[in-house]
Amino acid sequence: MASLGRRAGSYICSELCGSVLNQRRYSSLRVDWKQLRPMILKRIKSRSKEYPIKRMIPVAEEVVRAREIVTEGVSTLLNVVPVHSCKFCPEVHIGATGHEMKTCHGFKRMIKDRPHKWGPGNLNDILVPAQAFHLKEMFQDEIKHDQRFDFARVPAVLELCHQAGADIPDEILYRSEQLSTAVRGNSQQPAPILPDQLRYIGQRTLDAWESLRLGVTKLLLVYPSKVCEHCSEVHVGPSGHKARMCGVFKFEGWKGMHKWKKAGVDDLVPQKIVWHRRPHDPPVFVDGGRDYYGHAPAVIELCMQVGARVPPKYHCMMKTHGLAPPVQ
Numbered sequence: 001m002a003s004l005g006r007r008a009g010s011y012i013c014s015e016l017c018g019s020v021l022n023q024r025r026y027s028s029l030r031v032d033w034k035q036l037r038p039m040i041l042k043r044i045k046s047r048s049k050e051y052p053i054k055r056m057i058p059v060a061e062e063v064v065r066a067r068e069i070v071t072e073g074v075s076t077l078l079n080v081v082p083v084h085s086c087k088f089c090p091e092v093h094i095g096a097t098g099h100e101m102k103t104c105h106g107f108k109r110m111i112k113d114r115p116h117k118w119g120p121g122n123l124n125d126i127l128v129p130a131q132a133f134h135l136k137e138m139f140q141d142e143i144k145h146d147q148r149f150d151f152a153r154v155p156a157v158l159e160l161c162h163q164a165g166a167d168i169p170d171e172i173l174y175r176s177e178q179l180s181t182a183v184r185g186n187s188q189q190p191a192p193i194l195p196d197q198l199r200y201i202g203q204r205t206l207d208a209w210e211s212l213r214l215g216v217t218k219l220l221l222v223y224p225s226k227v228c229e230h231c232s233e234v235h236v237g238p239s240g241h242k243a244r245m246c247g248v249f250k251f252e253g254w255k256g257m258h259k260w261k262k263a264g265v266d267d268l269v270p271q272k273i274v275w276h277r278r279p280h281d282p283p284v285f286v287d288g289g290r291d292y293y294g295h296a297p298a299v300i301e302l303c304m305q306v307g308a309r310v311p312p313k314y315h316c317m318m319k320t321h322g323l324a325p326p327v328q
Helices: 002-028 033-050 054-077 156-163 195-220 249-254 298-304 312-318
Strands: 083-086 092-094 118-120 131-133 153-155 225-228 234-236 260-262 273-276 294-297
Touching: 054 156, 054 195, 054 298, 092 273, 092 298, 131 156, 131 234, 153 156, 156 195, 156 234, 195 298, 273 298, 294 298, 294 312
Parallel strands: none
Antiparallel strands: 083 092, 083 118, 131 153, 225 234, 225 260, 273 294
16 A cells, blocks of 8 residues: 555656656747747738628627717707806706806816806717727738828727728718717707607617617727727727827826727717706705716716606616705
């Protein structure tokens, strides 16, 4: 019995020692990168043949359709529901009158705790534009700084769908994001639309918004996209561009170079968060109830005010069952 134990111990020791010796022998070998370089470059060049992925093309086409429905629906609702935007900060309020909370931080965040100066809102206040360079090929060379004017700027969502294989007409792909002129007459007088029609438009727009964000989430699992850590610049592709356009003065040591990280759905489809008024809240928000009021994405709040059903996942953000602010 003892001899059997000694044999087993010697066998285990020899196996362990042999593996260690093999590791030392393999680690001592030098890798000839000159021979591997052509193989690596060939592999990188041939990976473009795997894209676009055929089963993701219907997802990209659905995202394009959903985006058009959201844009059309929000443009229609802006003629009925009053929207206010601050002239000195990105704050937006959806309602008959702007709130009276002192949350304005001024232009370039130079002041704080100031009242807002409200003006009429437009489409870009609800659907925040996010643009990216339009690439000719997905795996092309990086865009240099002196090449930044050689590539057109298109909406980042459409660029993602284009790389995913969606057939996007030029009038949609190259259409300017500055569509505020189409809703420039955002008067607070309701348009002659029946309540049932408004409810249908709001529900259709809300459903398209959810479909848009879900489709972009699926595409980002397959197609790479980058966003700068210091600004909102987005690049759709395997690696970020080299254009020195980062405008954050705090990071001047970077000489305008972007610091890229993986982009999420909120980077390509930004959600403008606004204050949400519940039935038991006062008509005008004041500073005393800031901790009691709820929030909601601007598209959700806009559609909800014409009768659309809000998905339950937003109820926590909206504080649906929260307390009303104390009466002063």
